[in-house]
Amino acid sequence: MQNNNINNEELLNGILSGPAMNPEQRKEMARLRLKELVIFAKENSPFYRELYWEIDPNNFVLTDLPVIDKKTLLNHFDEILTDPALIPSDIYEFIKDDANIGKNFHDHYSVVTTSGTNGNPLTVVRDSIHNKVHGLMVQSRLCQGFDPAVFTPVKSRIAVVIASKSNCSSYSSYTRMKKAFPDYDHNTRAFSITAPVREIVSGLNEFRPDVLTGYPSIMLILAHQQIIGRLKIDPAVIACSAETLTDSVFAKLKTAFPHAAVLNNYCTTEVGEVAMSCRCGRLHLNDDWIMLEAVDEQLEPVEDGTVSSAVIATDLSNHIMPIIRYRLDDRVQIHNEPCPCGSTLPVITVWSRSADTLEFHGVELHSTLFLVTMYEQCDILSWQFAQTSENTLEFRAVYSADSGDRMRDWVKKRFTQFLADHNCADVHFILSDSAPINSARGGKLKLVVKEC
Helix, strand or coil: CCCCCCCHHHHHHHHHHHHHCCHHHHHHHHHHHHHHHHHHHHHHCHHHHHHCCCCCCCCCCHHHCCCECHHHHHHCHHHHCCCCCCCHHHHHHHHHCHHHCCCCECCCEEEEECCCCCCCCCEEEECHHHHHHHHHHHHHHHCCCCCHHHHCCCCCCEEEEECCCCCEHHHHHHHHHHHHCHHHHHHEEEEECCCCHHHHHHHHHHHCCCEEEECHHHHHHHHHHHHCCCCCCCCCEEEEECCCCCHHHHHHHHHHCCCCEEEEEEEECCCEEEEEECCCCCEEECCCCEEEEEECCCCCECCCCCCCCEEEEEECCCCCCCCCCEEECCCEEEECCCCCCCCCCCEEEECCCCCCCEEECCEEECHHHHHHHHCCCCCEEEEEEEEEECCEEEEEEEECCCCHHHHHHHHHHHHHHHHHHCCCCCCEEEECCCCCCCCCCCCCCCCEEECC
C-alpha cells in the first residue's frame, strides 16, 4: 500500500527544475504533498489515525500537527506502518540476516536501521517513491555536472569507508549498488571504519579509487595521510555524508585532493537526503521534498541565521512509514542570503554532527571508530569517551541495573584490544565511576571529547 501517483518522468522533471524554481512555488508544492501525506497517513496508519483524530486533513497548517520523536517511533512501529501486510516480527527477522542487506522487503520496500549510538536502533521502512525521489536527488543535485555513470562501478572504481555489515543506510546503499552491477564487483571495495588507519591507507593505495566516500571524520584523517605522503591516490570525487563537513575539513580535502570534486550530503536514516552541497561547497536544503523546521529548546521556530537547538523534519515522499514532524537533535543554521551557485534552494549549515578526534603520541583516533565499536552492544544507557591527558582515556557511563558488571568487563576487554589494534597499547584506559558530562554550551552530550 503506497503512493504510486507520480511517474518517473514527472519525478525527474520536478527534481531537475526544483533548484531554479521560485521559493514560493516550491513551498506550495511541499504544502500539497504534505496534505496528501497527512490524508494517506490518517486513512491507513492506526497510529496517525489516533494522533490526528482532531486534525482536519483538508484544513490545517504544519504546526497543527504534533511533534513525534524516536521513542514514539520505537514504541508504535507496528501501528505507524500503512500496509497491514507488513508484520513487524517478519521485518526484524529480515534485517537480522546479513544476506538481506541491500535487498528489497516484500518486493518494493527497503528496510534500514539507525546506528543506535544513543540507544536502541530504529528500523525504518521506505517505499519505492521515497527511494526514487531520493535517488534522483542524489543523481541530479548532489552529483550535478557529472555523468551519473561515474558513480557506478561500470565506469569507476568506488571505495567506501563505512560501518560495514550492518543495515545502516550507507552500507545498505553500497550493497544495493554491488548487487545492481554484479559483473563489476572488482570495481567496488568497502573499508571498515573500525580498521586501523594504516590498513585503510594500504588498501586504498592498492585499489586506487576514482570515487571515495565516507564520513568527514575519517576523510579528514585520510586527507592528512595524503598530505604527509602515506596515502597516494588521485580520486575524481570525494563524497562525504553522515557527519558535519566543516569549512576547515572541506578546505583540507581540497588541498589534499586538488583534482577531486568534494561533495557533501546531510542525510538521516529517518527522512533521507535533507540537504546537498553545490559547487561552492554549501549545503542546500531539499525543501520541495523535506520540510525542516529549525527550533529552539521549546520547539519554537528560530529566526534565519540563528543556530537551532533541534530540528523538526518531515519526509514528504515516504507513505509506507510516514515520518511527519519528527524531532532530531541536529543543530542547524538556515541562511537567507543567495548562493553564488544560482540555486534558490535554502542554504543551511549543520553544526551538531561533529565530534572530537583524539590523538595519542601522534596516533589519531577519529570519533567514528569509538561510535561504531560501541554499536556492538546496547546495554549501556549513556556513555562518553574523554581524553583527559596526552596518555589517558577515560570511559564514563550510566549502566542498567542488571548489566553493570557485565558491560564494564566488556568495555575493559573490548577497548583494551581496540587501543592495541591502533598502536595505542600504552594509553592508560580508565573505567570511571562518573556519569558522562554534558557540554556547558547547549547542554549537549559529546560522546567523544578531548579535554586536554
